Amino acid sequence: MPKDQSIKSVLVIGSGPIVIGQACEFDYSGTQACRVLREEGVRVILINSNPATIMTDPEFADATYIEPITPDIIEKIIAKERPDAVLATLGGQTALNAAMALNELGIFEKYGTRLIGADIPAIKRGEDRDIFKKIVEKVGGESARSAICHSLEDCYAAVETLNYPVVVRPSFTMGGLGSGIAFDREELDLIAGAGLRHSPTTEVLLEESILGWKEYELEVMRDHKDNVVIVCSIENVDPMGVHTGDSITVAPALTLTDVEYQKLRDLSIEIIREVGVATGGCNIQFAVNPQDGRIIVIEMNPRVSRSSALASKATGFPIAKIATKLAIGYSLDEIQNDITQSTPASFEPTLDYIVVKVPRFAFEKFPEADPRLTTTMKSVGEAMAIGRSFPEALQKALRSVEKKGTSFTWRTPSLSREELVASVGIPTEFRLQQVQQLMALGASVEELHGLTKIDPWFLAQIEAINNAALEIAGASDLSAEVLLKAKRLGFADFQIAELRNIAESEVRGVRHRLGVKPVYKTVDTCAAEFEAHTPYHYSSYDLESEVIPRTKPAVIILGSGPNRIGQGVEFDYSCVHAAFALKAAGYETIMINCNPETVSTDYDTSDRLYFEPLTLEDVLEVIAAETQAGPVLGVIAQLGGQTPLGLARGLMDAGVTILGTSPNSIDLAEDRGQFGNVLDVAQLVAPKYGMAQSYEEAVTIAHEISYPVLVRPSFVLGGRGMEIVYDDESLRGFIERATQITPNHPVLIDRFLDDAIEIDVDALYDGEELFLAGVMEHIEEAGIHSGDSACVLPSASLNADMQKQIREATHKIASGVNVRGLINIQFAITRTNPGETGTLYVLEANPRASRTVPFVSKATGNPLSKAAALISVGRSIADLRKEGVLPITGDGVAHGISVKEAVLPWNRFRRVDGTGVDSVLGPEMRSTGEVMGIANTFGEAYAKSQSAAFGALPKSGNVFLSLSERDKEGSVEPARTLVNLGFTLFTTIGTHNYLASTGVQSTLVRKNSDSAAQGPSAVDIITNGTVQLVINTPLGRGTRHDGWLIRTASVQRQIPIITTIAGFKAAVAGISDITANDFSIKSVQEWSA
C-alpha cells in the first residue's frame, strides 16, 4: 500500500532544547521528517521550543510553533490546526513523553487525531521495564535478573536476592538520567533515591550487574507489512557499565561470529514484533558474556534515537527519513534507496569500512563533578570517523573530538605506570588514552583486558598502533613505506611530527613529495555492490579514489565538529543554511564535518559531503582532492564557530581562498591591542583592561582598574576559565589555577562593569552597508556568560539615542574590522540613574556567525546565515534586499517579543560524594542548549521560555527567597508583587528582616547551618515540596554552604531556581502575566505575516 491518503496533515513534535542525552540528532531526524512529509504533500505542523534548530525554520513546516513542548500547549495547537495525525517518534524522549501525557489526557480522542509511528501500547511495552522483560522472556530471550521498585524499602528487599553491585535504572527518563551502579547500601540510597525522584512514575529498576560484558546495539526498522530489517550493528569498545552515549563505539560489530550475530538479529526482530512497533525504527541493546556468549537483552527505545542518527551516518541508510515514510503508509520495499537509486530500502546495509564514534565531555566546565563514567550519560557531544580499518577510524575519531589530550601521544605520560594501572580500571574521559599509554609502557593485551575488560581484539589494534609509532620514531628516514603504513593506521601528520621531533609541515612536505596522499571512498550502503549516486565520502590511504570531476564552481563549508558547551547546533544551523543558499545560487556545495548528530552531515544537505576530522591536514587534503575534481571558489570558515575559524589562518597560509571575512580581520578582532586601535579610531570605549604575566603585575593592574575585575587566560572559548574577582586574595587563587590551564599565556584583567546591562548585537556587513539584524538585551546582568544568560529581543530598556549609538558603533566596528558577512558584538551599558541613556562600552567583537544567529533569524524572520553565505561569495546587502533575502529597507525588526533562555545540565552531574554540583551562573558558560519564548508581552514570553526550559513558573503557592546583601534592595518590588498575587514567601533571617522593614511579610525558616534554631530548614521546605520557586542569589563565586545546599536541593527536586535578581524580576513579570492570562500560541509563519 502506498501513502495513507487519509493523512493530509501531521503534527511533528520536536525534542526541545539540547540537553545531555538529547542533542541535535533530533534536529536531524525531525528535519528529515518535515522534509519527507512536505515532499509527500502533507501539511506539516511543528512544535519545538529550540530556536537553534534547522527544523524550526519557517521553510520546513507549514505552521511552526516555537513554543514549550507541554501537553497544554500541544492541545492548543491540535485544537487550532486539527492535524490528521501526530508524529512523536522522531523527537526523542521529550516527544514520546509528551505523546504519553496527551494520551493520558484523552487529547487524541477529543480532537479525532491519532499517533502514527508507534502507538501508545507499543511505547508502553517498549519503555515499561516490567512489561518489556516479559516480552523478552516470551520471545525466548533473557533479561538481567531484576526487580521493579517504587520505594527505597522495595530496593532494600530486592538487593537481598540480587546482591551488590546492582544497577539502578529509573523508568521513563532520557539518556539514562538518574541511573547508576550501587556497590553498597549508602550508594543505593543516593542513586535509587534520586532515581525515584527523576522518574515521572516514581519507579526504578534494580538489576544484577553485568559490568564488563560486551555491549551491542542493533538498529531495527519495521513496516506495516511486517518487513523487518537491521540497519546497523554497533559494538561498544567500553564494556558494560558505561552509558552507550559515553562509550567509544564501533560499527559494524567486530567481535561476533555470524552464529552469534544472527542470535542478536533474531531476538531483535522478535522483540520489535512483540512490542508492536508497527512502523518505524527502534534500537535494542544487548550484553554478551565474553566467557560463554550468554546474551542479555538490556533495553529498547521504541523510537528514533541518538544511535539511529549514528547508524544513519554510519551506513548511509536514513532511518528518520524512512521511518517517516513508513509512518504515513509506505512499506520498505516501496521506498527507494537514495544512494543506489536502483535498489529498495528493504535491505540491510553492508559496510566495507569501519566507523568509530568518540564522545566529547565537558568535565572541565564542572570541576566539582565526579569524572567517573557510569550508566548516566555525561558527554555533551560526539565525533564520528570512517576509515578502512579500525585503527584508522579510531585515530581519525580521536582527533575529530578536537580536544587536547584526546589523540594518542607517545610523549612520556604524566602518570606513572602504577598510577595508570590504578586508573584504567575506572572508566573516565581519557581511559582509552591511558590504556594506550600503559601499553606503550609495556603492559600486555592480557593485562589490560584484565584491568578494563575491553575486548582483546580492540586492545590488539591499539598495540598495533603503538608498534607502528615505534617504527615511525625509529625509521632512518620517512620513506613512502613508513608513511603509508602510519597513515593506514590513522596517524595524523602532527603525530608523526611529534614522534620524529620535526614540524608537522615538514611531515606534510615529505609525504606529498613521496605521493602519499589519501583517496576518498564512498559510503554507499552496499559495499560497492551497486553504483552509488550520492557523493558521501571519507578519506583512506588506499588505491582508488571515487571523487568524480565536476564543472560547477564549488564552495567548501567547514562545519563545527562535535557539540560542546559553547558550540552546538546553532553553528550547524548556519552551515546548513549556507549550503542551501549557495546550492540555490548555483554553486556546488561541499560540506566537511565530523559530527554524526547534525543536519550538515546528512548526505541530502550539500552536493558533496566529506565526513572528515576538522584539522588543517584533513581539510587541506579534501581541498586538494576537490581542486583536482573541478574549480573551487573557496572555503567558508565563519559559520561553524571557533573550530573552522581556528583553521582559517592555516588554510590561507596554505594558499586557500577564505570566502567572506578574512582571517586577518578575525585576528584583528581577537587581538586586544589591534582591536583597541579600531575602537580608538571609531571613538568607542572598552572597559579598562590590562595584561599580566605574574601575580604582582596582576595586582597592580587590578588596583589601577579597581575591583571587581574580570580575569581570564588570554585565549578562551565559551568563557572557560573566566572569573570575576573582588579582592587580592581571590585574584591570587585564580592566577594559580589559570596559569595551570594554559602555561606561557598571560592573564587578561578587565574592569568588571557591575550592574551593567549587557547587549548582544548580530549584524551583516558587505563592506559598505550594514544590516543590523537584532539588538538583544541580556536579562541577567553583566558577569553571567552571554551563552548562559537569558535575553530579550527587542531590548526593552534602550532609548532611541542609545539604539542609534549602538547602530553606529556596530557599523564602525564592522567597517574597522573589515567584515564580509556576519559580526556579533557584545556591548555593556552603565547608567547612574534609571531612564538615562547611559554609557556604551564595547566588550568584544566576533566577526563570525554567533550563537544567537538562529534566535535572531527566528525572532525577526530574516535568514541571516543565508545572507552571510551569499555576501561571502560577493553579493551585496543591496542585492539581497532586491532578491528578497533581506527586507527592502531598514534593519531587522522583531515580531512580538522573543526571549531566549539557556538550559543548564546541573542535574547530570554529581560530586564524588554523590551530592549535587552548584547551579550558580557565572562568567563561564555551562549551558548545553537554549529555548525561545515568543509572545506579545515580555511577561508571557519569559514565562514561556521558563516553561520550555523545564522550569515552569508557578501560578500560585509558595516562593522561597534567600538573597545576598547587595540584592536585597532590588528584591523588594518583585517580592511585594508576589505577595499581592497571593503567593506566600519563605525567607531566611537576613532577607526576612529586610523585607519586613519594607512592609513585605514572609515566613521565616532557619538556615541549615543554624542547627540551634527550631522548625524546618530552608532545604527541608525545598525537599518536601513546600515551595514551587526558589530565589537564591549568591555573592561572587566562593559560595557559602547554605546557598549551595539550597541550590542543589532545588536542582534535585526539579524546582525552578533563579540565582540573579534580574532573573527574579523577569520571573515575577512572567508570573504576573500567566496568573492573568493563559499562554497564547502563534506560529512563526503567523508572526512574520
Next chain:
Amino acid sequence: MTKAYFVLDDGAIFEGESWACVGETFGEAVFSTGMTGYQETLTDPSYHKQVVVMTAPHIGNTGMNSTDEESRKIWVSGFVVRNPSPRVSNWRSEISLEESLIDAGVVGISGVDTRAITRHLRDRGAMRVGIFSGTELSREEMVIKVRQAPPMSGAFLAEDVSTPEKYIVPVPEGVEKRFTVAAIDLGIKSATPRHMSDRGIEVHVFPVGATKEEILAINPDGVFLSNGPGDPATMVDIVELVREFLLDSMPIFGICFGHQILGRALGFDTYKLPFGHRGINQPVKNLQSGTVEITAHNHGFAVAAPIDSNFTTVFGAGYVSHICLNDGVVEGLELLEKPAFSVQYHPESAAGPHDAAYLFDHFVEMMTKEKAGRSA
C-alpha cells in the same frame, strides 16, 4: 613481508601482501559482502574454484571453530582481505583463520584495496583471477597464466565437492522422525540437513552420481537438491533424474544450484549473472505474501523464467515465487500441479539471516500432503 599480486584476466593487477600460503592459485574472482560469516563462506562448497574477495575490512577477528564449519574443508581457491586480524577474540575460537588457511593450503593476499577490486568486478563482471606470491614471474607472464586457467562457464565441479559415500543425518534425539529425504549432494552445506533433521526428517545424503534406483531404495518421502559450484548447464544427468522424479510426483526441494537444476528440468534456461549475488543482505520478495526476506546469497548463475504471470511446463503450470528486489532476478520457483519448489538463495543461512527458514516447513507440508494423498 612478501609481496603478492591479485591478477585479473582483463590485465588489471592489484598489489598487496602475501597472506596465508605463499604460492599461486587460480579461480573465478567473486566478492562477498557479508560482514560476518567468513568461516561459513570458506567452508561452503559452492565457493569451490573461486577466489573470494571479502568486502568487510577486518577478517579473522573471531578465529575458526569446529561447530560453524559448513563442510569438511575450506573450498575457496584463494582468499582476499583488506586487514587480516592480528588477534583472535572469541570464546568459541579454536584456531586462527590464517592457521586454518595454511592448513588447507589456501593462497591469500592482504592489504589490497578490496573496494577497488569489488568496483572493478561489479563494472566488468566476474572473471578469472590468479593470486601470485613469492613469484619470479613478470606482470605479463602472470596475466598469461591467469588466461590459461579454466573459466567458470561450462565448469562441471559437482564431483569435486560431492560426498564420496552416502551418509545419513539422523533426526536428533527428542524429535520424532516423520520423513525420509534423499538429498543429492552437489556441494551441500551442513546447515541444510540440520534444518531438515530438526523438523523430523532423516536425511540420506547421496553422492552426485546416485541412480534413481539407489535413491528409491531408501523409500524417500522427498528429494532435496543441494547448492553447489559450477555451471548448471553441465548438469545434464541430474536434470534428467529430476524430470523422472517430477513425473512420479516425488516432492522436490532445491536450493541454489539445486534450484537451477529444477529450473532446467522444467525447461528454462540458466544464464551467468554479470557479477552474481554474494552476501547476506539481499532483499527477496515473496510474491505470494508480498513480504520481504533478508537472505543469504551465493550464486553466479540464475534461471530465466517469466515473472509477470504463471508459466506452463510439461509438468503443468507453475510460477515464480520469489524475486530479488535489487535486480529482479528469479529467486524461487514452484509448480502448481506437482509437489516441487526451489529457491535460488539460502534458507539454511549459514552465514546469514534466518528470515527464510520457513521454506523447510514448506517442504515438510508438501511431503505431509503428498504422503496423505498417497495413503488415501
